[in-house]
Amino acid sequence: MSLRTPLSAAKGLGSAREGAHHWWMQRLTSLALLPLTLWLAISIVMLPEMDYASAVAWMQTPVAAIAMSLLVISLFYHVQLGLQVIIEDYVGGALKIASLIALNFTCIVMVFVGLYSIIKVSF
Amino acid sequence: MSVSQRPLSPHLQVYSWHLTMALSILHRMTGVFLSFGAVALVIVLSSLASGADAYSCVHDALTHPIGLLFLFAWTFALYFHMANGVRHLVWDAGLGLGKKVASSSGWYVLAFAVLATVASWLPMAMGALT
Numbered sequence: 484m485s486l487r488t489p490l491s492a493a494k495g496l497g498s499a500r501e502g503a504h505h506w507w508m509q510r511l512t513s514l515a516l517l518p519l520t521l522w523l524a525i526s527i528v529m530l531p532e533m534d535y536a537s538a539v540a541w542m543q544t545p546v547a548a549i550a551m552s553l554l555v556i557s558l559f560y561h562v563q564l565g566l567q568v569i570i571e572d573y574v575g576g577a578l579k580i581a582s583l584i585a586l587n588f589t590c591i592v593m594v595f596v597g598l599y600s601i602i603k604v605s606f
Numbered sequence: 607m608s609v610s611q612r613p614l615s616p617h618l619q620v621y622s623w624h625l626t627m628a629l630s631i632l633h634r635m636t637g638v639f640l641s642f643g644a645v646a647l648v649i650v651l652s653s654l655a656s657g658a659d660a661y662s663c664v665h666d667a668l669t670h671p672i673g674l675l676f677l678f679a680w681t682f683a684l685y686f687h688m689a690n691g692v693r694h695l696v697w698d699a700g701l702g703l704g705k706k707v708a709s710s711s712g713w714y715v716l717a718f719a720v721l722a723t724v725a726s727w728l729p730m731a732m733g734a735l736t
Binding site: 517520528 | 638662688698
């Protein structure tokens with residue numbers, strides 16, 4: 484026999500009301516990535532030379548520096564949301580928690596390494 | 607964890623293959639693959655910040671045949687994931703959910719991915735030939 488009330492059993496078992504935000508941010512980042520990734524693909528194709536000097540000169544232009552920064556942020560936000568769902572679908576138990584921690588830390592580190600690199604090249 | 611006695615939902619092998627199902631799986635697979643491409647992008651950026659030696663190291667790796675193969679695959683994966691993502695956004699708006707439309711939009715997505723990949727690599731292929 485349990486001393487728990489029916490209410491305590493029902494509480495906390497429902498939706499955490501977090502899914503809609505996840506869903507919305509995935510759409511929002513996908514919308515941001517649409518022009519940003521197209522810009523990256525077109526820029527790389529249009530870049531006449533791929534040597535160090537040309538790459539730095541390109542990265543130093545304000546448009547490239549800002550677009551690349553926005554790309555790195557929205558890209559890893561999108562990666563975090565997408566891979567989180569895949570991990571939740573296919574990985575269980577302690578490995579799931581470990582994978583989610585690794586995913587979140589990796590994405591944050593990638594954003595900061597990316598932004599630091601862009602800023603360092605720009606100045 | 608004990609094995610649940612509850613019935614399982616039928617898994618993939620039960621269904622006959624349809625384009626919509628194949629593209630749904632491909633969307634996930636390209637998403638995972640592109641995540642590694644995102645890390646590669648950060649590696650390129652950080653090499654650019656580290657100096658000419660680090661950059662030429664990364665440049666050599668990416669222009670090696672295996673590196674080029676990855677770049678080519680990332681290009682296709684990007685265009686596919688991009689176009690199929692737009693298809694998903696249209697579905698989210700409640701449009702194009704009919705059986706026939708969902709199938710034909712899938713073919714358009716595939717066609718776009720192939721054409722955009724070819725268009726992106728054509729200048730380099732032309733340059734390599736001349």
